[in-house]
Amino acid sequence: LDQVELVGNWADLREDRAEEIVTQMSPPVAYWSTVLNLRPDRRKWTLELLHAALRLANYAQMRFKHALACRRPLEYSPQVQPMILTPGHGALPSGHATEAHIVALVLWNLVRSKEPTKPLEWLEQLMRQAARVAINRTVAGVHFPVDSAAGQLLGLTLGAYFLARATAPAGVKANYSAFKFDGTAFDNTGDFDWRKHYNVYATGTSAAETQTKALNAGGVAFADQMSNSPQSAGRAPLLAELWSMAQGEWP
Amino acid sequence: MIDWLVRTFTRIWRAVSGVIFSPRPPAGGTPRQPPAGWTTAPVPPRDTTQMPGADPYHDWAVSTGFAYYGSGSWLPLLLELRPSAGTIQSFGQFLAASPRYANLVIVPDIFTQPSTRLLGKNLTFLVVLADRSFVPAIDTDTSLHKWIARYEIGQAVTVDSHVSSITGFLNQPANYVGTPKAVIGVIDDGIAFAHERFLDAGGQPRIEYLWDQVLPFFSGMEYSKVAIQGFLTGSLFGGQVVDEDDLYRKSGHINQTRGGHKPLAARASHGAHVMDLACHRKLRPQTGEQPIVAVQLPVSSVRDTSGATLRPQIYFALRYIVAKADAIAAAAVCPPPPVVVNVSYGTIAGPHDGLSLFERALDELIQSATATVEVVLPAGNNHLSRCHAELALAPGSVQTLNWRVLPDDWTESYLDIWMPGGGAAGPPVQIAVTAPDGARSGWIQAGAQLQLKIAGNTVVAQVSFYPPLYVGPQAVVRISMAPTASPRAGVPLAMPGLWRISVRNTGHLPVSPIHTWIERDDAAPGYKRAGAQSYLDDPAYGRYDDGGRPIVNDNDPRTINSHVKRRHTLNAIASGGSPIVIGGFRHGGKPEHEAWSGSSRGPALPPGRANGVPGWGPDAMYRSEDSPSHHGVLGAGTRSGSCVAMNGTSVAAPLAVRRIVDSIVSPSPSNPTPLVDRAKVFNDAGWNDPGGGNQPPAELGGGGRVLDPPPRERGIEWP
Numbered sequence: 001l002d003q004v005e006l007v008g009n010w011a012d013l014r015e016d017r018a019e020e021i022v023t024q025m026s027p028p029v030a031y032w033s034t035v036l037n038l039r040p041d042r043r044k045w046t047l048e049l050l051h052a053a054l055r056l057a058n059y060a061q062m063r064f065k066h067a068l069a070c071r072r073p074l075e076y077s078p079q080v081q082p083m084i085l086t087p088g089h090g091a092l093p094s095g096h097a098t099e100a101h102i103v104a105l106v107l108w109n110l111v112r113s114k115e116p117t118k119p120l121e122w123l124e125q126l127m128r129q130a131a132r133v134a135i136n137r138t139v140a141g142v143h144f145p146v147d148s149a150a151g152q153l154l155g156l157t158l159g160a161y162f163l164a165r166a167t168a169p170a171g172v173k174a175n176y177s178a179f180k181f182d183g184t185a186f187d188n189t190g191d192f193d194w195r196k197h198y199n200v201y202a203t204g205t206s207a208a209e210t211q212t213k214a215l216n217a218g219g220v221a222f223a224d225q226m227s228n229s230p231q232s233a234g235r236a237p238l239l240a241e242l243w244s245m246a247q248g249e250w251p
Numbered sequence: 252m253i254d255w256l257v258r259t260f261t262r263i264w265r266a267v268s269g270v271i272f273s274p275r276p277p278a279g280g281t282p283r284q285p286p287a288g289w290t291t292a293p294v295p296p297r298d299t300t301q302m303p304g305a306d307p308y309h310d311w312a313v314s315t316g317f318a319y320y321g322s323g324s325w326l327p328l329l330l331e332l333r334p335s336a337g338t339i340q341s342f343g344q345f346l347a348a349s350p351r352y353a354n355l356v357i358v359p360d361i362f363t364q365p366s367t368r369l370l371g372k373n374l375t376f377l378v379v380l381a382d383r384s385f386v387p388a389i390d391t392d393t394s395l396h397k398w399i400a401r402y403e404i405g406q407a408v409t410v411d412s413h414v415s416s417i418t419g420f421l422n423q424p425a426n427y428v429g430t431p432k433a434v435i436g437v438i439d440d441g442i443a444f445a446h447e448r449f450l451d452a453g454g455q456p457r458i459e460y461l462w463d464q465v466l467p468f469f470s471g472m473e474y475s476k477v478a479i480q481g482f483l484t485g486s487l488f489g490g491q492v493v494d495e496d497d498l499y500r501k502s503g504h505i506n507q508t509r510g511g512h513k514p515l516a517a518r519a520s521h522g523a524h525v526m527d528l529a530c531h532r533k534l535r536p537q538t539g540e541q542p543i544v545a546v547q548l549p550v551s552s553v554r555d556t557s558g559a560t561l562r563p564q565i566y567f568a569l570r571y572i573v574a575k576a577d578a579i580a581a582a583a584v585c586p587p588p589p590v591v592v593n594v595s596y597g598t599i600a601g602p603h604d605g606l607s608l609f610e611r612a613l614d615e616l617i618q619s620a621t622a623t624v625e626v627v628l629p630a631g632n633n634h635l636s637r638c639h640a641e642l643a644l645a646p647g648s649v650q651t652l653n654w655r656v657l658p659d660d661w662t663e664s665y666l667d668i669w670m671p672g673g674g675a676a677g678p679p680v681q682i683a684v685t686a687p688d689g690a691r692s693g694w695i696q697a698g699a700q701l702q703l704k705i706a707g708n709t710v711v712a713q714v715s716f717y718p719p720l721y722v723g724p725q726a727v728v729r730i731s732m733a734p735t736a737s738p739r740a741g742v743p744l745a746m747p748g749l750w751r752i753s754v755r756n757t758g759h760l761p762v763s764p765i766h767t768w769i770e771r772d773d774a775a776p777g778y779k780r781a782g783a784q785s786y787l788d789d790p791a792y793g794r795y796d797d798g799g800r801p802i803v804n805d806n807d808p809r810t811i812n813s814h815v816k817r818r819h820t821l822n823a824i825a826s827g828g829s830p831i832v833i834g835g836f837r838h839g840g841k842p843e844h845e846a847w848s849g850s851s852r853g854p855a856l857p858p859g860r861a862n863g864v865p866g867w868g869p870d871a872m873y874r875s876e877d878s879p880s881h882h883g884v885l886g887a888g889t890r891s892g893s894c895v896a897m898n899g900t901s902v903a904a905p906l907a908v909r910r911i912v913d914s915i916v917s918p919s920p921s922n923p924t925p926l927v928d929r930a931k932v933f934n935d936a937g938w939n940d941p942g943g944g945n946q947p948p949a950e951l952g953g954g955g956r957v958l959d960p961p962p963r964e965r966g967i968e969w970p
Contacts, residue, residue, distance in 0.1 A: 005508070005510070006508060012779070013516055016517045
């Protein structure tokens, strides 16, 4: 399997990435904090909001993981020798990729809702970091690059849904773009390169349109917009309340 | 006097005990692969008046079917032509006209069309790319004997579309902006060409050319300044900061669909650090003023730290840098500027007399150039590696070297014993080797060869005793050993453990000095360990004093009786008379400015390093350690803004390059004359030495220690 070969090649960086890999086993709040400060005493509702997003991601990704039941790298070769314990659930989509990308998207939209002129480099940095978190799982030997690509799409789609639920005005449904991942269209020998699937600098008139353009920017075969996209979702009152409390923590 | 008595007594005792008690372990044992035993044969005959001198690795390569030279079908060969035969141009014409060789050998035009500063010089060294079948022909075809005096083989390469790129080496930059005052050459691994430290005052890349020998292998890719600028803008997203991850993905340097080490994927690389130390200026230079020409060496050759296969690539790279400097001058319409090249590589084993093929090639290049070419080499880090021994054999005496070959060594191990030639028949010395399982060979003398074979008739160890003129003026015993472990099945393995090498003087006169060096076999920085450094295990060698500090002086009473020595450990490619060789010292700690314990020590053997400069070893010491608790010195990581510490004489050498270039570009009161030869670097170090009573002897520290640049001040910026 070509993807195992990639896992082996990425393993060259294990010594370099060991600390990151171990400290990113649980949600890497400290790493997000290096971009946007998430000190618990100043940003407790933001952290609560992000954890709500993480719970959504976790439930959704586990449904996929269990349904697809994709094998982990170590089940293909005894020489993968992962640095950390391989979880019991399936490989695709990568939970770390899903979670890192939903957080990047939600956090960015939260901050920008208060500061509409905040430069897009902040989003770029969040996305770069999310990709790095995802790739570190490949370095560790527990995920294939294709898992990260699927996780990125899932995370960004879930993020869009989450934002719709949190920000839709009362009684109005908000649109969000939904994407599907076509594994058969993914190049067997392909590596995960986040820029192929996402363009930070895409612009649209609405959040959903921006998202659609951002994801379409790469024009990659395996990331199709779903035929019934955009979907719409209504306001979740509790989530909306949490959103506004978190908003209050940002300048 | 007492000292002398003790030493003499020890020598006599050793000689006698060697005869009486020399170990004779029972033959047999239970090795993992039962040896078929030692066989003796003459070394392949070689009429040195006619045939070329051997690559010391050549016979081993032939015995093992070139198994350790990689899978490519083409071999880079470093050749020395006989001056009487004709010029390189006529050699090229001879090959091109030969129906047999026209398609087997490529002579890059960089050698047939020398650039400005080498015009009209009858150079005798060149690198060719040759089909594997050409190598045996060098030995057997008398029409080639007329031309080739010596040759050395590099790591096999795959040749695809390289021919055009090799003939494209003489391209000139179009519309050169600025006036080059000095060209800095860097030959290294992991050249982070997108790093902001290598931009000039105008934000343009200072790297005028980068020859990447990795992609595709050897023939490589040449990146011009314009191409690098294109990569920089191609990975600039919205803001001001280049995404270097994205850039190196696009350039192919981080392509994880390919195997092997990618130095630019890691946070630190040797090349980024070294190039930063050599090239960085606090004030970015004006555009075009101090251009850089860099060469990224092929990864598989860097991995092989024995350096055996790296030398042809390095010489090729040097000639490339010189040619590019002249091309820059032509484009800028100015005389050829001084070129200062940093080559932070070193090996341990070699003749150490400056007469090896590569060292002669360096000397010829530096001495022939009509405009300054300086090559700066590290002194080496093997002062305390126990890879060198010095014996003096009284008539009739035997001494034994204990060679500790480590388990889990995935690469070959080599040990050389060099001794005075002693006439055409060779010195009156015999060698016998006992394998760790007790299998003992018979004695052989010059001209004979021992092989240890395992089941299946595969050679796993070979002892070749070459008479003088075979490899050089000295007689040499070369012991080559297969790996002791391998991740792959079917690789023939040698036995790890204590290999005993007995050396016997059968003549009536003392034989001295007999120098032994073990070839380097550790891991290059950032690479996974493949080899394991073997060493000489002498019970009389003292490593540490009672306080746990390393013993750094052979005259220390705790180690004085050992034949394993710290002297003569100089980098084996640094014994020539012309390169500038730099050792390392530690800045802080007590006592201050002490020589770094690992920094190798001269002197070279005569006539090596002979150039009117005292010491016959390194020319100066530069900073290689900040303090006992801060190992190494700070320099650039692979990504802009990152800073890492690396140590060793590899990082001292580029600091010397920086001072030399500074002295050329902007002479200052403290640095008034351009330091453009060894003597000036030596004297400059003497004038600037901080003193303090612990000045290293010249054989270790050359002229003195130079504190320029000082360690960084507190803060983000490093010097």
